[in-house]
Amino acid sequence: MTPPSPLLVAVRISLILVVALTVQLGVAPSLGVFGVQGDLLLLVAIAAGVATGPDRGAVLAFATGIAYDLMLQTPFGLSALTYAMVAYLVGNLQDSVLRAAWWIPVVTATAASMLGVILYGVLGTVLGEDLIALSLLRVAVIVGILNTIAAPVVVKAMRWATGSSNSVRARAVYR
Amino acid sequence: MAFSRRPGGRSRLTIALLVFTSLALLTLDFRDASVVQGARRAAGTVFSPLRGAAETVSEPFTNAWHGVTGYGDLKDDNDVLRRRVADLEGRAVLEEDAVQQLVELLDQQGLEWVGDIPTTAARVVSGNPSNFSHSLDISKGSDEGIKVGMPVVNGAGLVGKVVQVTSGRSTVQLITDPDFAVGIKLLPSQVPGTARGQGRGQNLVVDTNLEADAEDVPKPGASLTTSGIDRAAFPPSIPVGKLKEVRESGGGLTLDLIVRPMADTQRLAYVTVLLWEPPE
Numbered sequence: 001m002t003p004p005s006p007l008l009v010a011v012r013i014s015l016i017l018v019v020a021l022t023v024q025l026g027v028a029p030s031l032g033v034f035g036v037q038g039d040l041l042l043l044v045a046i047a048a049g050v051a052t053g054p055d056r057g058a059v060l061a062f063a064t065g066i067a068y069d070l071m072l073q074t075p076f077g078l079s080a081l082t083y084a085m086v087a088y089l090v091g092n093l094q095d096s097v098l099r100a101a102w103w104i105p106v107v108t109a110t111a112a113s114m115l116g117v118i119l120y121g122v123l124g125t126v127l128g129e130d131l132i133a134l135s136l137l138r139v140a141v142i143v144g145i146l147n148t149i150a151a152p153v154v155v156k157a158m159r160w161a162t163g164s165s166n167s168v169r170a171r172a173v174y175r
Numbered sequence: 176m177a178f179s180r181r182p183g184g185r186s187r188l189t190i191a192l193l194v195f196t197s198l199a200l201l202t203l204d205f206r207d208a209s210v211v212q213g214a215r216r217a218a219g220t221v222f223s224p225l226r227g228a229a230e231t232v233s234e235p236f237t238n239a240w241h242g243v244t245g246y247g248d249l250k251d252d253n254d255v256l257r258r259r260v261a262d263l264e265g266r267a268v269l270e271e272d273a274v275q276q277l278v279e280l281l282d283q284q285g286l287e288w289v290g291d292i293p294t295t296a297a298r299v300v301s302g303n304p305s306n307f308s309h310s311l312d313i314s315k316g317s318d319e320g321i322k323v324g325m326p327v328v329n330g331a332g333l334v335g336k337v338v339q340v341t342s343g344r345s346t347v348q349l350i351t352d353p354d355f356a357v358g359i360k361l362l363p364s365q366v367p368g369t370a371r372g373q374g375r376g377q378n379l380v381v382d383t384n385l386e387a388d389a390e391d392v393p394k395p396g397a398s399l400t401t402s403g404i405d406r407a408a409f410p411p412s413i414p415v416g417k418l419k420e421v422r423e424s425g426g427g428l429t430l431d432l433i434v435r436p437m438a439d440t441q442r443l444a445y446v447t448v449l450l451w452e453p454p455e
Contacts, residue, residue: 021222026229029302030237033244035375035441036306055186062193066200070218073310073338073348076211077200084193088186120307127201130353131307133374139306 004163012161013060017067020044020154025071036139038146039113040154041068045083046090046112047151047158050105054091056162061087075127082123086116102152109151114144212339220341226312227344230300292410293450295319299443300344309352309375310335313446316344324408326401326449332414332437333357333401334446345448349440350415351375358402359415361393361432367402370415370434376441379416381432387423392430395419399434408453 004012020040028037045061052060065080072079090112097104117140124131204211297313304310315321317340327334327347335355339346348355355372359381368383381399385392397418403411416434424431 018225022225022229025222025301025304026226027233027237029304030230030233031240032302037303039306053186055189058186058190058193062197065197067218068305069200070215071222072305072308073346074305074308075201076204076215077197079305080200081194081197084190084197088190091186117306124307127205129307130374135374143306 009162013158016044016157016161017064020064021067021071024068033142033146034138036142036146038150039117039143040147040150041065041079042083042086042113042116042143043109043147043150043154044158045087046109046116046147047105047155048162049087049090049112050094050108050155051158051164052091052162053095054088057087057091058084060162075124075129078120078124078127078129082116082120085119086112089115105155106148106151109155110144110148113147114140117143216339216341219339219344219346223341223344226301294447295321295450296445296447297345298445303375309349309355309372310338310346311349311443313345313347313448314343315448316341318342319448320450321345321448322452324453325451326409326413327446328413328449329438329443329446331439332416333409334438334440334443336408337448347446350379350436350438351377351440357409357415358404358407359399360402361418362398362400364391364393364397366391366393367404368399368432370399378419379434379436381434382424383430383432385430387427387430389430392421393418393432395421399432406454410449410451413449 020043024040028040031037041064045057045064048060048064049057051057061083062080065083066077068079068083069076090108093108094105118136121131121136121139200211295315297315297319299311300314301312304312313327321337321340323337323340325337327336333350335347335349335352337345338348349372350357350370351372351374353372353374357370358367359370360367361383366383366385368381368385370379370381373380395418399415399418401407401409401411401413401415403409414437416436418432419435420433422431422433423429
């Protein structure tokens with residue numbers, strides 16, 4: 001299969017970002033579970049790491065975080081920093097996986113979502129936001145569960161956007 | 176090229192650059208750089224129609240979701256509210272007379288009364304946009320005369336203040352935001368202090384200079400309103416909360432007050448923006 005041109009990849013990723021931002025800002029606040037909403041943008045960042053590896057994944061995750069930060073009143077750059085670090089970690093983890101089972105990205109998304117929430121809380125607290133509390137663990141667990149539900153769709157969408165199918169990643173791993 | 180032979184080294188360089196860029200952006204934000212606020216305003220303006228469309232389209236689904244997940248709470252809330260309405264109707268008659276006397280008194284002294292400030296009502300169109308933000312969006316913006324810094328209230332008391340405005344939408348920082356601070360006075364003692372948010376669903380903490388062995392230690396149940404002292408960010412006499420608990424702080428030398436906010440910031444459907452600009 002011919003890989004898509006860089007322009008097409010950029011257009012597809014922009015489309016995913018706009019849709020994810022629209023859902024996150026327009027729909028997710030009304031669909032909370034115990035007052036906690038899923039973090040679709042974090043999931044897009046994780047999917048970028050899964051689909052494209054640590055290098056491109058971190059850059060895409062950073063861009064995703066910047067887009068989200070522009071819409072929030074939280075410290076500007078905090079989501080970008082967290083997402084980039086999580087995607088980098090996920091990308092490195094994916095590179096070390098030799099079997100491309102369907103459930104690996106889903107389990108990765110669950111664990112990485114929880115890690116992302118906790119990392120955001122820790123980094124935010126370092127920056128003076130006072131985010132570490134018992135509720136942080138509760139938020140992390142619920143975000144992990146909610147993101148797991150959406151993970152197969154988001155990972156598939158990111159693979160489509162970047163032109164990196166499961167088999168392509170597997171080939172890259174064996175190379 | 177060295178990078179292509181060592182992909183691990185390249186990705187480490189990439190993440191290092193991204194971390195550095197993030198820290199630079201965070202520093203800019205902490206220094207209140209106008210470029211950050213400008214970018215946020217522009218992004219909010221551009222994205223506002225899409226967001227509005229998503230909210231409208233998803234409304235039936237989100238209503239159904241609330242119906243399923245919040246039915247029990249709604250029934251309990253209705254019972255509590257019916258009792259409160261009956262109670263408040265009785266008190267309203269007495270308060271009408273008291274307010275009339277207050278207005279006359281303030282007028283004689285040439286002082287401002289919050290009841291005279293023009294207002295505009297707005298619908299809450301979107302709640303917290305993330306799990307760590309303490310803001311909400313309302314359906315009116317600069318077209319209705321709303322500006323950054325204006326106080327936002329509901330029937331119970333202070334909700335927050337406007338922190339970002341586009342033509343048809345505004346973002347309100349909630350009173351529970353840990354970055355939110357408001358000057359208050361205790362009633363009836365008039366002791367001043369500063370109330371700070373402690374996070375979603377949490378009580379406020381008020382720093383005072385009350386000493387732990389003071390004779391006039393306030394009792395739980397006392398009311399707090401905005402102080403409105405010279406150049407304050409809020410006009411005077413907006414209800415802020417009720418005192419819940421008094422704690423020692425500063426090694427037992429001073430007192431911190433734990434205050435339950437009057438406005439329930441987690442269940443807001445409509446709010447009122449006071450068209451009052453804080454002094455420069």
